[in-house]
Amino acid sequence: MEFWEIFWMVLIIFALISFTVISVILLLKGYGEVKEMLSSLESRNSEEQE
Amino acid sequence: MNFNFLDLTIIVVYVAFIFFAGSIVKKYVKGIDDYLVAGRSMGFSLGLISLMCTEIGMITYVYFAELGFKAGLASLMVAIPFVVAFLFLGKTGFVIKKMMEMKIMTVPEYFSKRYSKGVRFYLGILMAVGGILNFGVFPGVEAKFINIVTGIPEEYLLYTMVGLLTIVLLYTLVGGMVSVIVTNYVQYVLLSFGMVIITIIGFYAVGWDAIVEAVTVQMGDKGIDPFSPSFFKGDFGFGFLVWQILMQISLLIGWQAVSARLFASKDSKTGQRIYTWSSLMFFARAILPVFWGIMAFAFYTKLGTASEMNGLDALPNLIKDLVPHGLLGLIFAGLLAASMSTYASYLLSWSAIVSQDIIGTAIKSLTGKDLSSKNQLQLSRIVMAVVMIFIIWWSLFHKVEGYLYFYLNMTAMLFIPGTLICISLGVYWEKARTLGAYLAITFGAIPPLLYLIFPEESAKYASEMGYGGFIVALLGMLIGSVIQNVYNPKKVEEAV
Numbered sequence: 189m190e191f192w193e194i195f196w197m198v199l200i201i202f203a204l205i206s207f208t209v210i211s212v213i214l215l216l217k218g219y220g221e222v223k224e225m226l227s228s229l230e231s232r233n234s235e236e237q238e
Numbered sequence: 239m240n241f242n243f244l245d246l247t248i249i250v251v252y253v254a255f256i257f258f259a260g261s262i263v264k265k266y267v268k269g270i271d272d273y274l275v276a277g278r279s280m281g282f283s284l285g286l287i288s289l290m291c292t293e294i295g296m297i298t299y300v301y302f303a304e305l306g307f308k309a310g311l312a313s314l315m316v317a318i319p320f321v322v323a324f325l326f327l328g329k330t331g332f333v334i335k336k337m338m339e340m341k342i343m344t345v346p347e348y349f350s351k352r353y354s355k356g357v358r359f360y361l362g363i364l365m366a367v368g369g370i371l372n373f374g375v376f377p378g379v380e381a382k383f384i385n386i387v388t389g390i391p392e393e394y395l396l397y398t399m400v401g402l403l404t405i406v407l408l409y410t411l412v413g414g415m416v417s418v419i420v421t422n423y424v425q426y427v428l429l430s431f432g433m434v435i436i437t438i439i440g441f442y443a444v445g446w447d448a449i450v451e452a453v454t455v456q457m458g459d460k461g462i463d464p465f466s467p468s469f470f471k472g473d474f475g476f477g478f479l480v481w482q483i484l485m486q487i488s489l490l491i492g493w494q495a496v497s498a499r500l501f502a503s504k505d506s507k508t509g510q511r512i513y514t515w516s517s518l519m520f521f522a523r524a525i526l527p528v529f530w531g532i533m534a535f536a537f538y539t540k541l542g543t544a545s546e547m548n549g550l551d552a553l554p555n556l557i558k559d560l561v562p563h564g565l566l567g568l569i570f571a572g573l574l575a576a577s578m579s580t581y582a583s584y585l586l587s588w589s590a591i592v593s594q595d596i597i598g599t600a601i602k603s604l605t606g607k608d609l610s611s612k613n614q615l616q617l618s619r620i621v622m623a624v625v626m627i628f629i630i631w632w633s634l635f636h637k638v639e640g641y642l643y644f645y646l647n648m649t650a651m652l653f654i655p656g657t658l659i660c661i662s663l664g665v666y667w668e669k670a671r672t673l674g675a676y677l678a679i680t681f682g683a684i685p686p687l688l689y690l691i692f693p694e695e696s697a698k699y700a701s702e703m704g705y706g707g708f709i710v711a712l713l714g715m716l717i718g719s720v721i722q723n724v725y726n727p728k729k730v731e732e733a734v
Contacts, residue, residue, distance in 0.1 A: 192462045193450055196311045200529050203317070204437055207522035210515070211430040215423075217283035222423050225279045229266040229416065 245567030260409025306531025310461030432572025
């Protein structure tokens with residue numbers, strides 16, 4: 189029983205920390221990607237119109 | 239109402255902002271390619287955010303928390319299959335690399351290229367039925383959740399859900415995948431904040447010792463050891479793990495809402511990278527909500543009310559009872575963000591299947607011509623509105639029996655085993671034939687169909703029926719392909 193108790197505790201803490209860290213990184217990098225995606229769509233659509 | 243003025247202000251500002259952000263991107267959508275896969279321009283971070291938003295809704299929290307509430311710490315085992323499935327596909331590119339290189343927009347589209355238009359049409363019907371039945375329970379379950387957290391009277395809940403869905407429908411209707419991705423970014427800020435804060439507040443209020451004590455005293459060994467009484471007989475043991483790993487791999491290949499993120503990626507490398515990193519994120523996506531359910535169990539056991547509580551109501555009650563005002567508004571906005579992003583993606587995905595693979599294929603067979611991009615766009619929008627009306631109606635009249643998690647799994651299983659077998663053998667076995675595809679899809683749908691028709695009788699065999707679906711689908715493919723290769727050996731379809 190003690191094994192499972194420690195195992196689950198480690199798993200929960202690991203999940204919480206990794207989720208928090210990766211989310212922060214994704215949000216920081218994602219902002220630039222939103223702008224990049226919209227500008228690539230815009231330039232492609234204007235090229236097609238021409 | 240459980241909200242004060244500050245909570246309400248936060249929520250109104252959030253909903254208005256999402257609607258605004260989702261609507262202004264309309265100008266970037268010029269054709270069906272932009273509408274369904276955002277012109278295949280999505281990068282890694284955005285792809286991962288969008289995938290998380292799609293697959294995290296209020297309903298995800300509810301079904302995972304229900305598992306934790308009823309099955310204790312042992313049910314944390316549900317997170318492991320996600321890690322295995324994502325890592326396997328992300329690292330090897332098994333099947334998904336080929337699908338991305340083919341530049342398809344929906345999963346059934348693969349079937350018309352590899353097998354026949356008839357198979358695409360047939361699978362499209364099963365996918366639409368399974369996907370929409372799955373999606374159809376979301377509003378009902380989430381309305382109850384909102385009712386408990388906000389205190390909105392039940393008689394107004396229908397209007398609340400219709401209002402919420404209409405906002406989502408409007409911005410998805412105009413901006414398609416571009417709207418979905420942009421709003422996902424905004425929604426993820428609140429969603430991730432909410433997930434971390436609920437975990438910390440709950441853990442601080444309940445405490446680890448109380449959790450372990452409640453689980454071991456009330457549930458015994460089964461509550462903490464997933465393999466109790468043995469690895470082969472435990473509820474979360476061998477059978478469960480095999481079924482779940484197979485199912486998660488299949489879902490990541492064949493679940494349109496998920497694979498649409500692959501198709502929208504810049505290239506196959508980006509797609510694979512999104513899947514590799516998703517292993518960690520989806521691990522947390524399961525662990526944290528299951529843990530909230532376990533905390534709710536310990537909290538209400540201490541208060542002496544756990545035994546009277548419905549597992550589906552445990553999490554909203556915990557949030558209502560533990561989160562202070564002000565923060566409650568933010569957390570609830572995070573919950574709404576989770577739901578709205580899922581609704582938007584699911585509306586887009588299932589309407590894409592109906593418009594592209596069912597109606598589009600039928601029109602092409604009858605007229606011999608493809609619809610123009612503009613007409614496809616119009617058709618997708620009409621179908622989306624119809625799908626929304628259907629799910630509201632369905633959620634009002636359908637009551638889920640047994641674990642919600644298993645109901646959702648089984649509706650997906652209607653097409654998932656056949657899809658996995660047909661695509662993987664289609665890619666790697668050149669003798670896979672059209673008759674085999676028909677039989678694989680049909681045989682694979684039988685076990686989950688039995689589960690959905692007789693939920694009470696089959697509940698204890700859920701794992702066996704789960705992995706059994708894959709075995710019979712494989713048999714169907716082998717039998718059908720052998721028969722067709724014997725009686726019609728001339729045409730050997732090329733492995734695509």
